[in-house]
Amino acid sequence: MTDKTISLYWFFVLFLIASAVVFLVYSLYGKPLDVRQMECVFLAEKVADCVSQGGNIPETILNKGGVFVINSENLLKNCYINRGTENVYGWNNDQLFVSIGFSRFENEIPILGPTFFVGNEHLWDKNSNMNSIDPAKNKNFPVCIERKIYSKGEDGKYYLITISTCVGKKEKNV
Amino acid sequence: MNKNAELLTENLIFILLNLAFFAILAVFVFIKSDDPSIMEEAYAKKIALILDAARPGMEISIDMQKAIDKWDKDYAGKVVSIEGNLVTVKLKQKGGYSYSFFNDVSLNKNFYYPASDGLEYTFIVEPYKKLEEVSK
Numbered sequence: 001m002t003d004k005t006i007s008l009y010w011f012f013v014l015f016l017i018a019s020a021v022v023f024l025v026y027s028l029y030g031k032p033l034d035v036r037q038m039e040c041v042f043l044a045e046k047v048a049d050c051v052s053q054g055g056n057i058p059e060t061i062l063n064k065g066g067v068f069v070i071n072s073e074n075l076l077k078n079c080y081i082n083r084g085t086e087n088v089y090g091w092n093n094d095q096l097f098v099s100i101g102f103s104r105f106e107n108e109i110p111i112l113g114p115t116f117f118v119g120n121e122h123l124w125d126k127n128s129n130m131n132s133i134d135p136a137k138n139k140n141f142p143v144c145i146e147r148k149i150y151s152k153g154e155d156g157k158y159y160l161i162t163i164s165t166c167v168g169k170k171e172k173n174v
Numbered sequence: 175m176n177k178n179a180e181l182l183t184e185n186l187i188f189i190l191l192n193l194a195f196f197a198i199l200a201v202f203v204f205i206k207s208d209d210p211s212i213m214e215e216a217y218a219k220k221i222a223l224i225l226d227a228a229r230p231g232m233e234i235s236i237d238m239q240k241a242i243d244k245w246d247k248d249y250a251g252k253v254v255s256i257e258g259n260l261v262t263v264k265l266k267q268k269g270g271y272s273y274s275f276f277n278d279v280s281l282n283k284n285f286y287y288p289a290s291d292g293l294e295y296t297f298i299v300e301p302y303k304k305l306e307e308v309s310k
Contacts, residue, residue: 007188014195021199025206035219042226043276080302082259082278096276172273 034173036143043081043165044147047098050079051161052151059154066155068102072116075100083119089171094120097144097166105158113159123166142168210244214271217241218263221254221295222275225261230279230301235294241265254295256281278302 051061051070060078061070070078075098083096099117103110123142144166151159217238224234238253245253246266255262259278264270282298 014192018195018199021203025203029206029209029212033216033219035223038223039226039276042223046226046277076278080278081276083276084259085274086260086272 032173036167036169036173037145039169040143040145040165040167043096043098043167044145044163046081047079047100047163047165048147048149048161051100051163052149055151057151057153057159057161062102062153062155062159064154066104066153066157068114068116070100070116072118075116075118085169091169091171095123095168097121097123097142097164099124099162099164101162101164103160103162104153105160110160115162117164119166120168123168124164142166142170208244210246210265211269211271213241213244214263214265214269215273217254218261218271218273221256221261221263222273225256225275225279225281225299226277228277228279228299230299232299233296234299235296238295256297 051057059069062068075081076083079098081096081098084093085091085095097117097119099115099121101115102113104113105111124144144164147163149161149163151161153159217236221236224236228234241253241263244265246269249265249267251264251267253264255264259276260272260274262270262272279302280300282300
Protein backbone atom coordinates (compact mmCIF):
# COMPACT_ATOMS: atom_id res chain seq x y z
CA MET A 1 0.00 0.00 0.00
CA THR A 2 1.46 3.38 -0.99
CA ASP A 3 1.65 6.45 1.22
CA LYS A 4 -0.90 8.17 -0.99
CA THR A 5 -3.43 5.36 -0.47
CA ILE A 6 -2.90 5.50 3.29
CA SER A 7 -3.42 9.27 3.21
CA LEU A 8 -6.66 8.94 1.22
CA TYR A 9 -7.85 6.21 3.56
CA TRP A 10 -6.99 8.43 6.54
CA PHE A 11 -9.00 11.37 5.19
CA PHE A 12 -11.93 9.04 4.51
CA VAL A 13 -11.78 7.98 8.17
CA LEU A 14 -11.66 11.63 9.23
CA PHE A 15 -14.68 12.36 7.07
CA LEU A 16 -16.56 9.49 8.75
CA ILE A 17 -15.62 10.77 12.21
CA ALA A 18 -16.73 14.32 11.31
CA SER A 19 -20.06 13.04 9.94
CA ALA A 20 -20.68 10.99 13.09
CA VAL A 21 -19.88 13.94 15.39
CA VAL A 22 -22.08 16.35 13.41
CA PHE A 23 -24.92 13.80 13.39
CA LEU A 24 -24.63 13.20 17.14
CA VAL A 25 -24.46 16.90 17.97
CA TYR A 26 -27.52 17.68 15.86
CA SER A 27 -29.45 14.73 17.26
CA LEU A 28 -28.60 15.88 20.79
CA TYR A 29 -28.95 19.66 20.49
CA GLY A 30 -30.92 20.09 17.28
CA LYS A 31 -34.23 18.76 18.56
CA PRO A 32 -36.38 20.40 21.20
CA LEU A 33 -36.88 18.73 24.56
CA ASP A 34 -40.06 16.69 24.54
CA VAL A 35 -41.88 17.32 27.82
CA ARG A 36 -45.39 16.42 26.67
CA GLN A 37 -45.52 13.06 28.43
CA MET A 38 -44.73 14.70 31.77
CA GLU A 39 -47.13 17.56 31.06
CA CYS A 40 -49.86 15.03 30.28
CA VAL A 41 -49.26 13.16 33.55
CA PHE A 42 -49.32 16.40 35.58
CA LEU A 43 -52.55 17.41 33.86
CA ALA A 44 -54.17 14.06 34.68
CA GLU A 45 -52.97 14.31 38.29
CA LYS A 46 -54.38 17.81 38.59
CA VAL A 47 -57.75 16.67 37.29
CA ALA A 48 -57.64 13.64 39.61
CA ASP A 49 -56.93 15.92 42.60
CA CYS A 50 -59.86 18.06 41.52
CA VAL A 51 -62.47 15.28 41.17
CA SER A 52 -61.33 13.08 44.03
CA GLN A 53 -60.04 14.33 47.35
CA GLY A 54 -59.11 11.71 49.91
CA GLY A 55 -61.11 9.10 48.04
CA ASN A 56 -64.25 11.23 48.00
CA ILE A 57 -65.79 13.25 45.21
CA PRO A 58 -66.18 16.83 46.53
CA GLU A 59 -69.51 18.64 46.47
CA THR A 60 -68.17 21.06 43.88
CA ILE A 61 -68.21 18.10 41.47
CA LEU A 62 -71.16 15.95 42.59
CA ASN A 63 -73.78 17.08 45.11
CA LYS A 64 -75.54 15.00 47.75
CA GLY A 65 -78.49 14.41 45.47
CA GLY A 66 -76.23 12.64 42.98
CA VAL A 67 -76.43 15.52 40.50
CA PHE A 68 -73.24 16.59 38.79
CA VAL A 69 -72.33 20.19 39.52
CA ILE A 70 -69.43 19.99 37.11
CA ASN A 71 -70.00 20.29 33.36
CA SER A 72 -67.93 20.89 30.25
CA GLU A 73 -68.27 24.66 30.68
CA ASN A 74 -67.09 24.97 34.29
CA LEU A 75 -64.63 22.05 34.30
CA LEU A 76 -61.57 24.23 33.64
CA LYS A 77 -62.57 26.87 36.17
CA ASN A 78 -63.43 24.33 38.88
CA CYS A 79 -60.15 22.48 38.40
CA TYR A 80 -58.03 25.63 38.00
CA ILE A 81 -56.82 24.75 34.53
CA ASN A 82 -55.81 27.36 32.01
CA ARG A 83 -55.74 26.06 28.47
CA GLY A 84 -54.17 29.22 27.05
CA THR A 85 -51.01 28.72 25.03
CA GLU A 86 -48.40 30.92 23.43
CA ASN A 87 -49.67 32.56 20.26
CA VAL A 88 -47.41 30.75 17.79
CA TYR A 89 -47.67 28.16 15.01
CA GLY A 90 -51.34 29.00 14.58
CA TRP A 91 -52.17 27.59 17.99
CA ASN A 92 -55.51 28.87 19.14
CA ASN A 93 -55.52 27.72 22.77
CA ASP A 94 -56.30 24.26 21.39
CA GLN A 95 -53.30 22.22 22.49
CA LEU A 96 -54.89 20.52 25.49
CA PHE A 97 -57.71 18.05 25.91
CA VAL A 98 -59.30 16.91 29.17
CA SER A 99 -62.08 14.38 29.52
CA ILE A 100 -63.68 13.06 32.71
CA GLY A 101 -66.05 10.11 32.54
CA PHE A 102 -68.09 8.89 35.50
CA SER A 103 -69.50 5.38 35.94
CA ARG A 104 -71.69 4.75 38.98
CA PHE A 105 -71.65 1.37 40.70
CA GLU A 106 -75.07 -0.17 41.29
CA ASN A 107 -74.90 -3.60 42.93
CA GLU A 108 -71.24 -3.80 41.95
CA ILE A 109 -72.10 -3.25 38.28
CA PRO A 110 -70.74 -0.05 36.71
CA ILE A 111 -73.39 1.99 34.95
CA LEU A 112 -72.04 4.41 32.40
CA GLY A 113 -72.63 7.99 33.47
CA PRO A 114 -71.86 11.35 31.94
CA THR A 115 -68.57 12.31 30.33
CA PHE A 116 -67.43 15.90 30.41
CA PHE A 117 -64.70 17.13 28.15
CA VAL A 118 -63.03 20.35 27.22
CA GLY A 119 -60.31 21.36 24.79
CA ASN A 120 -59.41 20.08 21.37
CA GLU A 121 -61.12 16.71 21.05
CA HIS A 122 -59.23 15.97 17.82
CA LEU A 123 -56.14 15.39 19.95
CA TRP A 124 -57.89 12.36 21.40
CA ASP A 125 -58.70 9.88 18.69
CA LYS A 126 -60.21 6.79 20.23
CA ASN A 127 -60.07 4.87 16.96
CA SER A 128 -56.30 5.03 16.79
CA ASN A 129 -55.98 3.88 20.39
CA MET A 130 -53.48 6.52 21.43
CA ASN A 131 -52.58 4.75 24.62
CA SER A 132 -50.95 1.92 22.72
CA ILE A 133 -48.69 4.27 20.79
CA ASP A 134 -45.20 4.59 22.11
CA PRO A 135 -44.55 8.35 22.15
CA ALA A 136 -40.85 7.78 21.62
CA LYS A 137 -41.56 6.15 18.25
CA ASN A 138 -44.56 8.23 17.19
CA LYS A 139 -43.62 11.74 18.12
CA ASN A 140 -45.84 13.36 15.54
CA PHE A 141 -48.94 12.28 17.42
CA PRO A 142 -50.26 14.20 20.41
CA VAL A 143 -49.35 12.56 23.70
CA CYS A 144 -52.36 11.16 25.54
CA ILE A 145 -52.82 9.21 28.74
CA GLU A 146 -55.77 7.68 30.56
CA ARG A 147 -56.15 7.23 34.30
CA LYS A 148 -58.88 5.42 36.21
CA ILE A 149 -59.69 6.09 39.86
CA TYR A 150 -62.39 4.94 42.23
CA SER A 151 -64.12 7.41 44.54
CA LYS A 152 -67.12 7.71 46.80
CA GLY A 153 -69.65 10.40 46.00
CA GLU A 154 -71.58 12.60 48.42
CA ASP A 155 -74.64 10.56 47.45
CA GLY A 156 -73.02 7.52 49.12
CA LYS A 157 -72.43 5.70 45.86
CA TYR A 158 -69.14 4.57 44.41
CA TYR A 159 -67.87 5.86 41.09
CA LEU A 160 -65.25 4.82 38.58
CA ILE A 161 -63.76 8.00 37.18
CA THR A 162 -61.91 7.82 33.87
CA ILE A 163 -59.64 10.75 33.21
CA SER A 164 -58.15 11.24 29.75
CA THR A 165 -55.71 13.99 28.95
CA CYS A 166 -53.86 14.95 25.79
CA VAL A 167 -51.17 17.50 25.01
CA GLY A 168 -50.46 18.64 21.45
CA LYS A 169 -47.69 21.27 21.26
CA LYS A 170 -45.95 19.16 18.63
CA GLU A 171 -44.10 22.10 17.10
CA LYS A 172 -42.34 22.94 20.36
CA ASN A 173 -41.54 19.39 21.41
CA VAL A 174 -40.69 17.36 18.33
CA MET B 175 15.11 19.80 -2.08
CA ASN B 176 16.49 16.48 -0.91
CA LYS B 177 14.22 13.53 -0.20
CA ASN B 178 14.36 13.83 3.63
CA ALA B 179 13.29 17.45 3.58
CA GLU B 180 10.42 16.61 1.22
CA LEU B 181 9.26 13.82 3.53
CA LEU B 182 9.38 16.16 6.53
CA THR B 183 7.32 18.82 4.77
CA GLU B 184 4.69 16.28 3.71
CA ASN B 185 4.39 14.89 7.22
CA LEU B 186 4.23 18.38 8.68
CA ILE B 187 1.39 19.37 6.33
CA PHE B 188 -0.40 16.11 7.10
CA ILE B 189 -0.15 16.69 10.87
CA LEU B 190 -1.23 20.34 10.56
CA LEU B 191 -4.25 19.39 8.45
CA ASN B 192 -5.24 16.78 11.01
CA LEU B 193 -4.86 19.26 13.84
CA ALA B 194 -6.93 21.83 11.95
CA PHE B 195 -9.61 19.21 11.33
CA PHE B 196 -9.91 18.23 15.00
CA ALA B 197 -9.78 21.89 16.08
CA ILE B 198 -12.69 22.77 13.77
CA LEU B 199 -14.62 19.75 15.07
CA ALA B 200 -13.99 20.74 18.70
CA VAL B 201 -15.03 24.36 18.04
CA PHE B 202 -18.22 23.15 16.34
CA VAL B 203 -19.14 20.93 19.30
CA PHE B 204 -18.28 23.69 21.79
CA ILE B 205 -20.36 26.32 19.96
CA LYS B 206 -23.34 23.98 19.70
CA SER B 207 -23.23 22.86 23.33
CA ASP B 208 -22.66 26.41 24.59
CA ASP B 209 -25.63 27.90 22.74
CA PRO B 210 -27.73 29.89 25.25
CA SER B 211 -30.92 29.11 23.31
CA ILE B 212 -30.69 25.47 24.46
CA MET B 213 -30.51 26.66 28.05
CA GLU B 214 -33.41 29.07 27.51
CA GLU B 215 -35.61 26.26 26.23
CA ALA B 216 -34.57 23.86 29.00
CA TYR B 217 -35.23 26.36 31.78
CA ALA B 218 -38.51 27.65 30.30
CA LYS B 219 -39.86 24.10 30.06
CA LYS B 220 -38.49 23.15 33.47
CA ILE B 221 -40.16 26.15 35.16
CA ALA B 222 -43.42 25.54 33.26
CA LEU B 223 -43.47 21.90 34.43
CA ILE B 224 -42.69 22.91 38.01
CA LEU B 225 -45.60 25.35 37.89
CA ASP B 226 -47.86 22.68 36.40
CA ALA B 227 -47.11 20.45 39.39
CA ALA B 228 -47.19 23.29 41.94
CA ARG B 229 -49.77 23.50 44.71
CA PRO B 230 -50.95 26.67 46.48
CA GLY B 231 -48.70 27.74 49.34
CA MET B 232 -45.57 26.22 47.88
CA GLU B 233 -42.39 28.24 47.85
CA ILE B 234 -40.24 27.14 44.95
CA SER B 235 -36.57 27.87 44.39
CA ILE B 236 -34.86 27.00 41.16
CA ASP B 237 -31.11 26.80 40.79
CA MET B 238 -30.28 29.08 37.86
CA GLN B 239 -26.50 28.58 37.94
CA LYS B 240 -26.20 27.05 34.47
CA ALA B 241 -28.40 29.70 32.89
CA ILE B 242 -26.61 32.58 34.60
CA ASP B 243 -23.31 31.20 33.34
CA LYS B 244 -24.57 31.67 29.78
CA TRP B 245 -26.28 35.00 30.45
CA ASP B 246 -25.17 37.75 28.07
CA LYS B 247 -24.12 40.61 30.36
CA ASP B 248 -25.11 43.17 27.71
CA TYR B 249 -28.71 42.12 28.20
CA ALA B 250 -30.09 43.99 31.21
CA GLY B 251 -33.69 42.72 31.16
CA LYS B 252 -35.34 39.95 33.17
CA VAL B 253 -33.93 36.47 32.81
CA VAL B 254 -37.20 34.84 33.85
CA SER B 255 -40.56 36.49 33.34
CA ILE B 256 -43.99 35.01 33.92
CA GLU B 257 -46.93 36.72 32.25
CA GLY B 258 -50.28 35.05 32.62
CA ASN B 259 -49.59 31.39 32.07
CA LEU B 260 -46.51 31.93 29.95
CA VAL B 261 -42.94 31.48 31.18
CA THR B 262 -40.23 33.26 29.23
CA VAL B 263 -36.54 32.71 29.79
CA LYS B 264 -34.25 35.19 28.07
CA LEU B 265 -30.48 35.13 28.34
CA LYS B 266 -29.54 37.50 25.51
CA GLN B 267 -31.03 40.51 23.75
CA LYS B 268 -31.95 38.65 20.57
CA GLY B 269 -33.28 35.49 22.09
CA GLY B 270 -35.81 34.14 24.55
CA TYR B 271 -37.98 31.07 24.76
CA SER B 272 -41.56 30.89 26.00
CA TYR B 273 -43.60 27.91 27.14
CA SER B 274 -47.10 27.83 28.59
CA PHE B 275 -48.28 26.07 31.74
CA PHE B 276 -51.85 24.95 32.39
CA ASN B 277 -51.98 25.28 36.18
CA ASP B 278 -54.09 28.37 36.84
CA VAL B 279 -52.15 29.60 39.86
CA SER B 280 -51.27 33.10 40.95
CA LEU B 281 -47.64 33.78 41.80
CA ASN B 282 -46.18 36.13 44.31
CA LYS B 283 -44.54 38.79 42.16
CA ASN B 284 -41.59 39.20 44.51
CA PHE B 285 -39.43 36.65 42.83
CA TYR B 286 -35.81 37.53 43.23
CA TYR B 287 -32.26 36.30 43.17
CA PRO B 288 -31.11 35.90 46.78
CA ALA B 289 -28.13 38.12 47.56
CA SER B 290 -26.16 35.34 49.23
CA ASP B 291 -25.26 33.52 46.03
CA GLY B 292 -27.28 35.32 43.38
CA LEU B 293 -28.07 32.09 41.60
CA GLU B 294 -31.57 31.11 42.64
CA TYR B 295 -34.92 32.11 41.31
CA THR B 296 -37.68 31.95 43.89
CA PHE B 297 -41.40 32.43 43.76
CA ILE B 298 -44.37 31.62 45.96
CA VAL B 299 -47.52 29.99 44.67
CA GLU B 300 -50.47 31.82 46.15
CA PRO B 301 -53.76 30.19 47.21
CA TYR B 302 -56.42 29.83 44.55
CA LYS B 303 -57.95 33.27 45.00
CA LYS B 304 -60.42 33.44 42.20
CA LEU B 305 -62.81 30.72 43.33
CA GLU B 306 -62.45 31.67 46.98
CA GLU B 307 -63.57 35.15 46.09
CA VAL B 308 -66.39 33.75 43.99
CA SER B 309 -67.60 31.53 46.83
CA LYS B 310 -67.60 34.49 49.25
